[in-house]
Amino acid sequence: MVSQSSDESDWREAQTDVMRLVESGNFPAAISYLEAGKDAVTVSANYIRFAQSLYKERKDVSRMLDAARRGIAYSLDAAARNELEVTAARLKENAKTIAFNAAANCWPGWGDDVIIEPTHLIEAVDLAGQCLRLVEELKLGNIRLGRAYWLIGALALARGLGGDADEAFEHAQSAFHAEGAHASELMVQGYRALSRMHQPRSQDLGAVEFGVVRQRLQEDGSKEALFYLQQLTTADRLLWPSTPATA
Secondary structure: OOOHHHHHHHHHHHHHHHHHHHHOOOHHHHHHHHHOOOOHHHHHHHHHHHHHHHHHOOOOHHHHHHHHHHHHHHHHHHHHHOOOHHHHHHHHHHHHHHHHHHHHHOOOOOOOOOOOOHHHHHHHHHHHHHHHHHHHHHOOOHHHHHHHHHHHHHHHHHOOOHHHHHHHHHHHHHHHHHHOOHHHHHHHHHHHHHHHHOOHHHHHHHHHHHHHHHHHHHHHOOHHHHHHHHHHHHHHHHHOOOOOOOO
């Protein structure tokens, strides 16, 4: 099996040529270059970095999604053909990572300098579902299960589907609670409160809950908790720009 450091070294060597092909408008050639002459695990790992480069460096959400779909298909196909269980699992986990990253990048609550179209959100929902299925199949544990459900809920929230969001957030909260991940559990409670704040029948209750969660995250004081506090504040401001952000 190729080590993580070897994967990173291979990507650094390939990155310039691959991104040059993308810049020239020859995306199929970039894909061919990425897949040529390497073992499947290395190619799969390179797809993780390729999709992220398209997002972070080019701010190209559509191409990122194209690369993610191709990378997931490649990884799962290679896993199905591989006789070594540990290698097949590595390939499936890479596919999970590609799916999670690409779907999360389509969530408009980060404040990143990208344009997220409604069609991007729809594609992201499918990727988030693939991520969840792989987390469950590979039995990757409650933390990753909670993150997968959070992502499904966040995308539903961005699409205005409050009921679907709350259902997914409930699963996420249960998974984090089972793992004793206190800050992550509070973060999900915050998102559930945000959802309620923007539903007519539960606005006041949601606002109270949101304030309580923010206070508890502040009191926690850990780096993770403070990151979640900032994340929730940013999401509140960006997802509903016509209303003032919660203080």
